[in-house]
Amino acid sequence: MPMTENGEFRPLIVAFCCNWCSYAGADLAGSSRLSYPADVKIIRVPCSGRVNPMFILRAFERGADGVIICGCHPGDCHYTSGNYFARRRMTLLFSMLDYIGVENGRTRVEWVSAAEGAKFSATMNEFVEKIKSLGENVRLGDLRCKD
Amino acid sequence: MKYSYYPGCTLKNKAQDLDLYARRAAVALGFELVEIPEWQCCGGVYPLGTDEIASKLSSVRALNYAKEQGQDLITLCSACHHVLKRVNDDMKNVADISDRANNYMQLDAPYKGETTVVHFLEVLRDRIGFDELKKKVVNPLTGKKIGAYYGCLALRPGKVLEFDDPENPQIMEDFIRALGAEPVIYPYRNECCGAYTALEDKNIPAKRTKMIFDSADGFGADMLITACPLCMYNLNKSEADSKVPVYYFTELLAEALGVKEGVEQ
């Protein structure tokens, strides 16, 4: 289990951010110096609709403790409708993961606009706290039969 | 419709009229006030400190009792209304206060602000309807020019109390209209009467109430109505030349409904 020297659990969190809103929101969080834990690593995608469920499962497979997808607010998608499709896909995928007993707090979708640097930072802080409270991703780890 | 009724300390003593006429009016209007057994005083003012828990517990007990009865909680006194609504808001929305209060109370089920607190006037406006009330009036107060005196506790903070627009309220004016009288709108109806400073500095309420009476009188009010026993006290003590009589709103209500001399509930 990844720990710092003082024994604190440091989760591994993958954030998929759409280029137009959320990635820019993350940039704004940066230029406004609104900190959030380094546990969050951002992958830039053109649109939340680009996020294939396979990517999320892949992240969990490779040991991620939480995965968050950020996109433009409904109605504001740069490509008109990508976030709507993402919303349905992710709802169903998350529901399935919940159904097989994976903690539903490990997955999250948040709409963050380019102007919402503060929201981006607050969301990431909150998500990291949530994942810390859930601890390591043992259940998907168990499915992984990790020894 | 049954309501859990929180009368508060003053209504059992110096403000018995406020309580008595409300009970009679409720019978006439077809709703029931079920007094909460062993209610404790709300403390008169809302404990503002974020770390004050103990002083909020008497309110929580009353709120939780109403929740267990599955009833809304009704109040008459502006102060009780203010304190109960704000504590209820804390229990619903301020996790720290809610957690600590619940830890302390050890209720069967934690209280999370489930109860709806309503002022008697809100019941008249939102549940009975002023149009309905008007139909039940048997002695319309025709020709009377009445100034509503809201004071401060009934209205503010508007975000929490959601009683009426804190800067331009209408509820008491609509009430006055429903009774067949004419409301007199004057700008100091939502200004404080001086409140508890009356105990040690009579000067403050004297100045405040003079301003209030001058304003109401200037706009032609024959009388004022209030829902607050402390306002009533301060207004009554006023030595302003412009002073007009002050009544509890329930007294005029009972009169209009023809139950002022009625039998008690």
Added chain:
Amino acid sequence: MQGLIDRLSALLSDGTVARVLGWKKGDMPYNPEPHMFETAESLKDFVYDGFCGANLSKMMIEASKLEGKTAVCLKPCDSYSFNQLIREHRVDRENAYIIGVGCRGKLDIDKARANGIKGIEEVSGTELDGPDSVSFKTIYGDKEMSYSDLLLGRCHVCKGKEHMIYDELWGESKDTADSERFDEVKALEAMSPAERFEFFKKELSKCIRCNACRNVCPACSCRKCAFDNNNFDSQQKANVDSFEEKMFHIIRAFHVAGRCTDCGECSRVCPEGIPLHLFNRKFIKDIDELYGEFQAGKDPEAQSPLTDYTFEDCEPGIVAERSNG
């Protein structure tokens, strides 16, 4: 059954169709298998009885490419799959001649085995117009079981006796539903996450990745499966670890979500008896609840819920809200 064979022969003889897709007698009385009959003569081996559970729709993908029409026997529930394949442009309606065959539910031989019926030599009473009980001649003597006790799990939540598409009908159908479609899913949802996890872990750990489910599934008709596609880097069987196997079923269910007709073939063919339909049915239940009722294969014109949206759709946070109460 002879009537059906006669009709099929006639279709072949008069040139209406070039071949017949149906079921052929198996080596045992309870394992007929799908077969393409090219001549009227070969139809002597044709069989249609209670054990003909196999859904022939998917085989029409290949048959559609052949010269001339193919007559295909579809049960009511198979017709949903065929319709869905039309929507996805995978089968050619013009090249198909659909005989909507009657169905009174299909049988699960394992139910007989579980009931102590072993060493079966002959079975009778499974034909469409047969009696209410099935007779087994076994090496241990004659046994009998009621038809309804032998039904496949899926037949207890039968979608109905109507064919969604056909050119002609043969035989009477019966709606065999006697339980609620989502009861099994609801029971799982009612468990704690830890219990659900244990349940699926146990079930999924049986998987031997034989791909029988994938091969039979009419929705799993990709020319090249995403699992055999190096774009997702998921093709290297040598690397396959247990996670991949378990995720395989979840990914597979997701890939067919909104397209799965709930035909139940995956669970029927799984050699390890994993209730794979529980994944698909969960998606169907969610779709019904969140986006309005939708039955894949019912209306070939209907937009699939996953390629559709509304502004007011629920947020993914609803999953936690529902689950955490």
Added chain:
Amino acid sequence: MSLTMAEKQAEQIRQISGSDPYKCMKCGKCSASCPSFNEMDIKPHQFVSYVVNDNIEALAESKSLWKCLGCFACVERCPRDVQPGRVVDAARQLVERQRGGDHLHAEDIPALLDDDVPQQLLVSAFRRYRR
């Protein structure tokens, strides 16, 4: 880094009041609204800047603590949501929570009463003027 007494007290006031005095833009609307303005030595808007500047000693000695009517006119109208009334109240509590901090003593009360005094007046004054 250790805090001075005044800094600690200022922090306490922020804690008790739940208000953020740094949000103040010094518009003075609280003082413009205050019915007790003329009774106060330190004015409502000054309370906020006194807390920002850790000038708690002056606040503790201010008679304004006992002149605030708790009418929330300042809270309602403050455009920055600073809630000056809560800051005044927190300063009052800071004083009262100290030994001997009560503003009103039980033995003084009988002299202040008249026949009409409602319970509400007593309980509110008790809560405002005593620990």
Added chain:
Amino acid sequence: MQRIGVFVCHCGTNIAATVDVKKVVELVRFEPGVVHAEDYPYMCSEVGQQKIAEAIKEKQLTGVVVCSCSPRMHEATFRNCAEKAGLNPYMVEVANIREHCSWIHKDMEEATKKAVILARAAIAKVNLNTPLQAGESPVVKRALVIGGGIAGIQTAIDIAEAGYKVDIVEKTPSIGGRMSQLDKTFPTLDCSSCILTPKMVEVSTHPNITIHTYSEVDKVSGFVGNFTVDIKKKARSVDLDKCTGCGVCQQKCPMKKVPNEFNRELNTRSAIYTPFAQAVPNVPVIDREHCLMFKTGKCGVCSKVCQAGAVDYEQQDEIITEKYGAIVVATGFDIIKLDKYDEYAYSQSPDVITSLELERIMNAAGPTNGHLERMSDHKPPKNMVFIQCVGSRCADHRGKSYCSKICCMYTAKHAMLIRDKYPDVNVTVFYIDVRTPGKNFDEFYRRAVEQYHVNYIKGQVGKVAPQPDGSLLVQGVDLIDNKQIVMNADMVVLAAAIEPNPDIRKIATMLTASIDTNNFLTEAHAKLRPVESPTAGIFLSGVTQGPKDIPETVSQAGAAAVKVIGLLAKDKLKTNPCTAKCDVMMCNGCSTCANVCPYGAITYEDQEVRGPGVREVRRVAQVNVALCQGCGACTGACPSGAMDLQGFSNRQLISEVDAICR
């Protein structure tokens, strides 16, 4: 195998103060494919770019990773640099170690570790990058301007003057906007209509400009250079060509009790009306909501008196469809509703007014013919109080967080005009701060104080109390004197906050232009690209982007026009090569992707497919790269994984996931 160079930027101390850049260089050397790694204080500088170019040539790099600021900032810079050095620009990726790392983390060890991981992800991606070629798409040489106020008018004139066609869509019956409601303008005090009317005439007579008034944008599709827009022309009920603008219909209309929006409802107008005398076009509309003919079927007076026969009760809404290369949003503002600010008694006294109402009262064409008088009793005021920042700079639930920017100046203007014309009137201004940045602005304000003796009081008003005698008692504070002030006034003027036109949300959604929490449109870059939306081909003019006065609005309108002209001057645009691509060997031909494509870029065709053991005609997906915008919705929908997105391929994204989760 790629030959990758990694370039780590210090960004002065912006990165280097928190990330140990030397260590990053040291660690990325061991990543697969990396043959070169170096750091430099400013990679985006001339020298920094030189270093990248040299390394590309000397080390025969096939891929480049720059660890620096956000790719939204300098990805284009580094890609251009690579292209000049002979490397395909799409072989360059940026690891964002500034905004996503050094600026938000404090601990050096942690930040360095994260920077390495972000670099690793970018390296993993570049390992799978393939050279991409940008395509081309034609540009429609016509612009659309939404909003016919001064911003839209100026933008349209500037574009038209450059020789391009422009259409203006204006929702109300006339162009002119907010500025047409103003009386005088600061800081020169010239009359607003005197400077606006010529521009309105110019725009209406310009051969390159078409004006659609009483019209709204209904639907927008397409993309930069090639938008298709449906414009709804609402039924005017008056024929634009036949009407001579004689005005008889308005005089004879029996329904005269309609609140007059143009005069901020201080008086009324007829049901058939032109909003103001100088309206362009000078053709009335019938307000069907109030017209007796439409309400009761009985009247028809306007039709009877119209000698030109222009009144047409049967007219229907009409949708026209046009193609545009660029769209400018100039939808302007309104002032906020004041119903939540009744401590100022706005809804209780007609003598408490907004500044915009005062503009109409001061205007010769306004409800009082330009005489300063109280709306309650039409008496001239003796004492006037102005209250600043009503709803601006608020952190509460009632107002707006921003400064409305124009109020300090127009209040000084009002105060001066009143003191000039009515020297007996006392004018008091309650202010929090007086903000006058702008040429000759502070001098203007000082004139109000020094020359006109306007009484500026630093402080706010807590309550305005209407008195029985009809006056207003104003209770405020003077923070300099530390005194509460109670004064009598006859009129109180509120400087209400401005807010973007409420229609902007709908319009922004149609344009897929992003919008901030205050409903102002977002710029592509707050400092460097202030008149462009992040959505290509969409430009911002005027208050739609943020509070502005007239001089600023006009400058920005011109800037937006220049950007539009720059776009329309091109015959073709380079298209984003990061488009979807279908692997025909895997495609099922199921049409799922086409169902989710917002651009209709996917079609199906029967194609002979040849591959190992395969030779057959299949129905497969075809991507039209001119239409595809690269969103990738199709890739997520494709069941087989046949559809992939170039530049953000499945393998690339998975490799990033793997690199992060290593």
